[in-house]
Amino acid sequence: MQEKYFKQFTDDVTFSKLVHIRTTYEFMEHLKQFKEKIAIVDDEKKVNYKKLEEDALKIAYLLKENKVNLRENVGVFSLNDYDFVRASLGTMAYGSVATLLPYQLDARSLTGLSMKYNLKVVFYSQKLEEKVNEAKKNLPNVEFIEINDEVQTLGEFDKTMKKDDPACIVLTSGTTGKSKGAVLSHKALYTGVRNGTLGMKKPFDQVYVAVIPFTHVFGLIRSLLTALYTGSTVHTTPDMKKLFVNLKVAQPTILIVVPALAELFLKLAKDMGVGVLGGKLETVIAGGAHVSPYITLEFNKLIDFFGAGYGLTESANLVSGNASAPYKAASVGQFYPYQEYKIVNGELYIKGDNLMLGYYNDPEENAKAFDQEGYFKTGDLVRVDEEGFLYITGRTKEIIVLPNGENVSPAYIESKINEIALIQDSLVYEDKNEFGIVILVAELLPREQVLREKKIGNLEEYLNKKIEEVNQSLLPHERIGKVIVRKEDFPRTPSMKIVRPKREI
Incomplete structure (x- = not known):
């Protein structure tokens, strides 16, 4: 179905x-049909699928030379560029586990993650060399290898890998907020x-x-x-x-x-x-x-x-x-x-x-x-x-429990508010009014383009009326008690999600 x-x-x-x-072995075999097609364009450099395979085999060769075993963790530390592509594919096709390290990491974090994930080798881009050199001082047992073209190629990728073998580790905050590494087969x-x-x-x-x-x-x-x-x-x-x-x-x-x-x-x-x-x-x-x-x-x-x-x-x-x-x-x-x-x-x-x-x-x-x-x-x-x-x-994890025991999902209310064409984004949280009563507050970020089109006189009055319309579709305990109109964007995470502040009332 x-x-x-x-x-x-x-x-x-x-x-x-x-x-x-x-x-990944099957994946690399699948890519062979595209041969001369352009796979990656990195600034002015064009790489076809055949060249991509060759460069991935070079990564595999380096892993074999450094006696990296199958299913061992290997770091990939690069910008969003071709170095990342060939290093990650080459590692997974060799049969090792590509541990994907965000390029925003500082040297201290790079050191900590290299130890946490038991990395034997870390492939890195030359543009990140300064961070790598600092991290190296505390990682004598980790081999850092700059990604380049000046190596031999391995004869073939690993045919023995199984579908349930680990392929890569992607860092995530998961569902509890604690940084973790999700192992994907x-x-x-x-x-x-x-x-x-x-x-x-x-x-x-x-x-x-x-x-x-x-x-x-x-x-x-x-x-x-x-x-x-x-x-x-x-x-x-x-x-x-x-x-x-x-x-x-x-x-x-x-x-x-x-x-x-x-x-x-x-x-x-x-x-x-x-x-x-x-x-x-x-x-x-x-x-x-x-x-x-x-x-x-x-x-x-x-x-x-x-x-x-x-x-x-x-x-x-x-x-x-x-x-x-x-x-x-x-x-x-x-x-x-x-x-x-x-x-x-x-x-x-x-x-x-x-x-x-x-x-x-x-x-x-x-x-x-x-x-x-x-x-x-x-x-x-x-x-x-x-x-x-x-x-x-x-x-x-974002559920708000009100003093009367009612549970409120701020994301649900925000989704209702965000259906208003004038609202680009919103944030709902609990606070107390001037009488000490717990209420729900909605901070609203207007969509400037729609604002220009509508030519609204009193924006706060208009949005309060719109929120009152939203309130009519909500249960009594879900209704917004106060509206704040923002002039600047919300603080955001690197993935552009709104940072939901921890509040104590």
Whole structure:
């Protein structure tokens, strides 16, 4: 049933090419069919699929020379560039575990993570040499290898790897806020990769501009590996300051974005025309945080398709996707195949081929994360409608317990508020009014473009009326008691989610 839903959007010939891949060895064999096609464009350097294979084999050769065993952890520390691509693919195809280290790490953090994940080798980009040199002082047993072209190639990749062997470790805060390493098997990784193609009319031969870090599971799977799986071209973006120059040069047909970038791109496209995004853009996929229905509806007026999805690091990114958008614009779509789910006290539990093996060397967190039947507790509060469309209504860890014992999901209320076209983003939290009574407060960030179009006189009065309309759709204990209109954006995480402050009242 799940696959049938997505299959309706793709013709039979194309769908038949979406083969199931279970290991990185199979993935590299799959890529051989693309040979002379351009795989990666890194600044002005163009790398075809044949060259990519050769460079990955060079990485594998270095691992063998350094006596790295199969399934041992190997660090990859690079910018969002070709060095990352060849080092991570070469490591996984060799049969070791690519441990993806964000390039924003300082030397101290690099040292700590190298020890935590028992790294024997760390591949690094020359541009990060200063941090590496500092970290080396405290890591005498770790071999740091600069990524370059001046080495031999291994004869072939490891054929003996199994689908359930670990392929990579992606760092995540998970569902408890503590930094952890999600271990993804080859099977999970490439289930996620294939999921990324489902529901697309034209998955093959696309042009991507990578705007999400490859160390983030969304960037790794949907913006890099899915692109390679479909014989597409990925233009890397090591320096986000050059993003719009890159868009102009690359002329992407598809972009994979977080909601904050979608908001920015939509504003620019409405102000200056879609040509500002390269001139050939057809598809935008958004995820990583809540996507406002306004963005979905408005973007679909400008390009062929804009849709939102939902996933987690622990689920190899992709759990569901809305291939029907703009239909049910508030939904994150239907579940991808090869998963099972259940809803326990409103929380989504999942298991399936795309699920991680567990958190690296962390039995305590693993015990918390899985139930006795092997389902992963996502921490997301959800509902599923009569047609099988999934809606995210909140997070278990963000639930506000009011003095009367009522539970409130701020994310659910925020999603209702964000349906207002004038609201770009919102934040709901508890506070006390002048009488000492606990109330819910909504901070609102207006969408400037809509504000200009509407020519509103008294903004605060207008928004208070809009919030009162929202209140009528909420239960009494969920209603907003105070509205604050922001003039500046909210503080955000590196993945552009709003930082939800810890409050004591």
